[in-house]
Structure formats: C-alpha cells, structure tokens
Amino acid sequence: MVANNRDSNRSAAQLRAARPGTGPNGTQEPLIAVQALTKTFKDFWLRSRAKAVDNVTFEVRPGEIFGLLGPNGSGKSTIIKIMLGLLKQTSGRAAVFGKPPSDVAVKKRIGYLPEESYLYPFLNARETLDYYGKLFKLDRAVRTRRTDELLDMVGLSAVQYRPVREYSKGMQRRIGLAQALINDPELLILDEPTSGLDPIGTRQVKDLLMELGRRGKTIVLSSHLLADVEDCVDRMVILYGGKIQEEGTCDELLDAHDRSVIETGMLDDATIAEIERIVKLRTGKSIISVSKPRQKLEDKFVSIVQRAIDRKIETSGARHDGKTAGFLKGDAPDGQQLIEQLLKADVAPRPMAALVAPAASGPDASVLSSLSGPSTADVAASKAVEAKQAAALAAKVEVDDSVISSLLGNATGTAPGTSPGTSPGTSPGTSPGTSPGSSPSGRNPGNPPGGGNA
Numbered sequence: 001m002v003a004n005n006r007d008s009n010r011s012a013a014q015l016r017a018a019r020p021g022t023g024p025n026g027t028q029e030p031l032i033a034v035q036a037l038t039k040t041f042k043d044f045w046l047r048s049r050a051k052a053v054d055n056v057t058f059e060v061r062p063g064e065i066f067g068l069l070g071p072n073g074s075g076k077s078t079i080i081k082i083m084l085g086l087l088k089q090t091s092g093r094a095a096v097f098g099k100p101p102s103d104v105a106v107k108k109r110i111g112y113l114p115e116e117s118y119l120y121p122f123l124n125a126r127e128t129l130d131y132y133g134k135l136f137k138l139d140r141a142v143r144t145r146r147t148d149e150l151l152d153m154v155g156l157s158a159v160q161y162r163p164v165r166e167y168s169k170g171m172q173r174r175i176g177l178a179q180a181l182i183n184d185p186e187l188l189i190l191d192e193p194t195s196g197l198d199p200i201g202t203r204q205v206k207d208l209l210m211e212l213g214r215r216g217k218t219i220v221l222s223s224h225l226l227a228d229v230e231d232c233v234d235r236m237v238i239l240y241g242g243k244i245q246e247e248g249t250c251d252e253l254l255d256a257h258d259r260s261v262i263e264t265g266m267l268d269d270a271t272i273a274e275i276e277r278i279v280k281l282r283t284g285k286s287i288i289s290v291s292k293p294r295q296k297l298e299d300k301f302v303s304i305v306q307r308a309i310d311r312k313i314e315t316s317g318a319r320h321d322g323k324t325a326g327f328l329k330g331d332a333p334d335g336q337q338l339i340e341q342l343l344k345a346d347v348a349p350r351p352m353a354a355l356v357a358p359a360a361s362g363p364d365a366s367v368l369s370s371l372s373g374p375s376t377a378d379v380a381a382s383k384a385v386e387a388k389q390a391a392a393l394a395a396k397v398e399v400d401d402s403v404i405s406s407l408l409g410n411a412t413g414t415a416p417g418t419s420p421g422t423s424p425g426t427s428p429g430t431s432p433g434t435s436p437g438s439s440p441s442g443r444n445p446g447n448p449p450g451g452g453n454a
Contacts, residue, residue, distance in 0.1 A: 028061065028062050029098065030059035030060060030061055030062075031060055031061060031062045031064075031096070031097060031187060031218050032059065032060035032066075032083060032094075032095070032096055032187075032218075032220065033059050033093070033094070033095045034056060034057060034058050034059070034079070034083070034092070034093070034094050035057050035092055035093045035094075036055050036056075036057055036091065036092040036093070037053055037055070037056045037057070037079065037082065037089055037091075037092035037093070037094055038051070038053055038054055038055055038056075038089060038090050038091045038092050039051070039052045039053040039075075039078050039082060039087065039089050039090050039242075040052070040090045051242055052075045052078040052242050053075040053078050053079055053082070053089075053242045054075075054241070054242040054243045055092070055243065056075070056079065056092075056237075056239075056242070056243065056244055057244075058237050058244065058247065060218060060220060061218075062216075062218055063213070063216045063217070063218060064213075064218055064219075064234050064235065065209060065210075065213045065218075065219045065221065065232055065233045065234050066218075066219065066220050066221065066233065066234065066235055066236065067221050067222075067223070067229050067233035067235070067236030067237070068080070068220065068221065068222040068223075068236070068237060068239065069222075069223060069224065069226060069229065069236050069237070069238045069239065070224060070238055070239035070240055071224055071240065072224060074224075074239040074240050074241065074242065075239050075241075075242040076191070076222040076224075076239060077115055077191055077222065080189055080191050080220070080222060082094050082101060083096055083101055083189070083220075084101060084110070084112060084189070085100075085101035085102045085103075096110070096187070097109065097187075108136060108183065109185060109186045109187060110185050110186075110187045110188075110189065111180040111181055111182075111183060111185030111187070111188045111189070112180055112188075112189045112191075113173075113176050113177055113179075113180040113189070113190045113191060113193055114176075114191055115191040115192045115195070117169075117172040117173055117175070117176035119164045119172060119175065119176065119179075120164065121163060121164055121165030122163060122164075122165070123163065123164055124160060124161050124162055124163055124164065125151060125156050125159065125160040125161075125162070125164065125167075125175050125178075126147055126151065126160045126161065128164060128175060128179060129143070129146070129147040129150060129151070129175075129178055129179060129182055130143050130144075130147060132179045132182050132183075133146065133147070133182050133183075136182065136183040138182075138183070143182075146182055146184075147182075149326055150178040150181060150182065151178065153178070153208075154174040154175065154177060154178050155174065155201075156171065156174055156175060156178075159171070168196075169196035170196045170197050170198060170201060172196070173193070173194075173195065173196045173197055173201075174197075174201065177190075177193060177205070185217075186217065186218065187217075187218045187219075187220070188212065188217055188218070188219045188220070189219075189220045189222075190209075190219065190220070190221050190222065191222045192222060192223055192224070193205050193221065193223070194223065194225060194228045202228055205228075206228065206229075206231055206232050209221065209232045210231075210232050213232070213234075221233060230250060230254070233250060234249060234250075235247070235248065235249050235250075236248070236249075236250070236253070238253075259288070272287075272290055275287070
C-alpha cells in the first residue's frame with residue numbers, strides 16, 4: 001500500500017509535539033554541536049584550492065529532524081563527512097554525542113546513507129544486510145528478522161536474491177537506506193536520500209522520516225530538493241558558498257507576511273465580485289488572483305500507481321507497498337529487552353481452588369494401614385530377607401575354615417601339594433636349591449676349598 005501523506009500538511013511544531021524528545025526550546029545538551037567549522041581543500045603544494053565550509057555554527061538537538069539545505073557545492077556533504085570523522089576540519093570544532101568525530105565508540109549509534117550507494121556488487125540484498133548486521137554484532141535471529149522487515153519496507157523482497165550490480169540506481173538507494181537502518185540507530189544521517197528515487201519512493205522516505213521522528217530518533221537530512229524535506233524537517237540551515245545564509249524552523253522561514261490566503265468552496269462570479277468590492281472598500285486593495293485548486297503532480301502519480309497495485313499488476317522492479325519495519329517503530333523488542341519484559345511481566349495469581357486439591361470421599365486406606373501396623377505380607381517378606389542373609393553368612397564361614405586349614409598345614413612344615421618331610425619344590429633327601437649328590441655350596445665333594453679341578 002502506498003503510504004499516505006496525511007501528516008505532510010501538519011506544521012513542524014505539531015509533529016514535534018506528537019513525538020517524544022526535546023524540541024527547539026528543550027534544555028538537553030545538543031546531540032551534534034558544530035562551532036566555527038571551516039574546511040579548506042589544498043593542492044599538493046598546500047595552496048588553498050577551495051573553501052568548502054566557512055565558519056559554520058549550528059546545533060542539532062535530541063529528537064529533532066534537522067535539514068542541511070543548499071545547492072550543489074554549498075558544503076553539505078563536507079559537513080556530514082566531518083561529523084562522521086571521514087574528513088578532518090581545517091579549523092573549528094565538531095562533536096557528536098559529546099565526543100569528537102574520531103571516537104569509534106559512537107559509530108555503533110549512527111546510521112549513515114552516503115550520497116552515492118557504495119555496495120558490494122557480487123552480494124544480493126539479503127547478504128548485504130546480513131553483512132552490515134554482523135558489523136554491528138547483531139545475533140543471527142535479530143539479523144534475520146530485521147532483514148526481512150527492511151526488505152519488505154523498501155520493496156525489495158521479490159528481488160532479494162538478485163546481485164546488487166543488477167539493481168537500478170533507485171533500487172540501490174533503497175537497499176542503501178535499509179543498511180543505514182539495520183542497527184536501529186539513535187542518529188540517522190542521510191545525504192541526498194531521495195536521489196534516484198521515483199516519486200513514490202520519495203514519499204515513502206518522507207513518511208519514514210516522520211515515523212522515526214515520532215519515535216524520538218534524531219535525523220540529519222541533506223538535500224537540494226526543497227520540496228522533499230519541507231514537510232518533515234523541524235529546523236534547517238540554508239547554505240550557499242560554504243556559509244549559512246538562513247537558519248530557523250519551517251514556519252519562521254516560509255511564512256509569507258505580505259499577503260493572505262482565503263480558501264473556500266466553489267464560488268460563482270457574482271460572489272467573487274462582491275467579495276472583491278468589500279475588500280477594496282475596507283482595505284483599498286484588490287484581489288490579486290482567483291484560481292481553481294489544482295492537484296499536485298505527485299498526488300496524481302501516486303494515485304495512478306496505487307490503482308495499479310490494487311489491480312495486482314506485476315512488476316520486476318521495486319514494489320511500493322512495504323510498511324515501516326516493526327523494530328523501527330519499537331513494536332518488536334530484541335534480545336535483552338524481551339528478556340527484561342518477561343522478567344517484569346506480572347504473573348496472574350492462580351485461584352485457591354486450583355491450588356488446593358479436592359478432599360477425597362471416605363477414609364484413606366494408605367493412612368489406615370500405616371497406623372494399624374505391618375501386614376501379613378510385610379512379615380513374610382521380612383522373614384525371607386532374613387533367611388537369605390543367614391545363608392550368605394554360612395557360606396562365608398565355610399570359606400574361612402578352608403583358609404584356616406591351609407594355614408595350619410604350613411605351620412606343621414607341610415605345604416599344600418607336598419609330602420611330609422620335604423620342602424616345596426625339592427625331591428626327598430635334597431636340600432632346597434641343590435641337585436642330588438651335590439654339596440650345598442655347589443662344589444664337588446672331592447674338590448678342596450678354593451681349588452680348581454684336579
């Protein structure tokens with residue numbers, strides 16, 4: 001479904017009041033602070049070639065949609081790159097979340113869509129978003145869910161497996177916008193986000209910005225197409241030649257004080273002439289012009305595409321019926337948030353009737369048996385156990401008697417398996433360790449001590 005633009009006619013003050021965050025009159029510290037910022041590009045010989053930014057000072061407050069507007073070459077992209085730490089200023093100061101732009105820790109809180117979509121051409125849309133999700137150390141379940149929601153939101157679900165190099169410029173801008181949102185950033189910086197988008201994509205970006213603004217996100221939007229940002233920014237600066245020419249809210253900058261507009265239903269010529277006579281009589285001024293209201297070309301274009309979508313006409317390009325991703329609206333909690341919600345959830349108390357078991361009718365047989373003493377079956381089982389233990393004890397005594405008998409035989413000089421009067425392992429009439437007819441020392445009887453053979 002093509003997103004409607006009902007909020008487009010609401011003033012910036014009304015949009016600001018409808019969402020959380022600090023407005024222009026808030027007291028919180030600015031989320032982005034730029035003071036006397038100057039950037040001069042030099043050549044190889046350090047000679048000044050161009051002063052892209054010249055003494056620029058502004059602040060971006062939390063929960064604000066801030067516009068950097070100006071023609072091409074006015075310094076918008078240079079200021080953004082300095083805020084991101086991609087360029088170093090020549091002089092002045094820039095701070096994001098109270099830290100210098102070079103602080104790596106704040107990068108995880110920022111989403112950035114550059115002026116040109118720099119994507120890996122061999123990856124498809126799903127792989128691209130999964131890759132950027134891994135850079136932010138999102139777990140697999142969160143990456144998968146956010147990828148599905150973002151692809152549906154930017155209208156690329158039907159072509160998510162095509163390599164990015166086959167995408168048109170507008171489709172690449174869509175996947176670039178999705179990657180800028182994959183980490184659900186606190187600060188979103190968009191450099192020419194509607195470049196290459198069709199009118200419906202442009203309107204969807206504006207509606208998305210207002211939805212994120214209502215949720216309290218801080219957004220810095222750079223564009224030279226004023227009509228694209230007029231409906232959604234709270235405050236803006238208009239740059240030219242690297243300098244701020246005007247700064248303020250939309251109402252402060254756009255309200256015309258030299259004329260009045262009266263809008264009514266269709267009037268006939270006589271009524272118009274009478275009104276002009278009264279105006280001239282009272283003020284001395286004439287009606288400048290009377291015209292019939294004319295539909296905007298953007299509204300006409302959107303209505304034609306909506307009718308085609310309703311008729312389910314197929315297209316090989318990006319679809320335009322995606323809805324804002326749930327995690328960007330805060331509808332779907334992630335990881336730790338879900339655990340905390342489950343821990344804090346109130347458990348409904350169970351009724352007492354469910355906790356107390358109903359009383360059984362009649363006496364409990366198990367209680368009566370335990371009180372009346374052991375039964376006949378219990379006595380028989382006890383006697384059988386005692387008989388078994390006695391048999392095991394008798395067998396043990398028999399084994400012990402045999403051991404004692406063997407020990408007694410050794411004590412009388414008779415070893416088991418030998419005849420009386422012999423030592424174990426010897427023949428009768430021989431000493432242990434000698435052969436028959438030999439002396440205990442191992443010498444022949446006729447050899448003298450210490451001598452050899454005769």
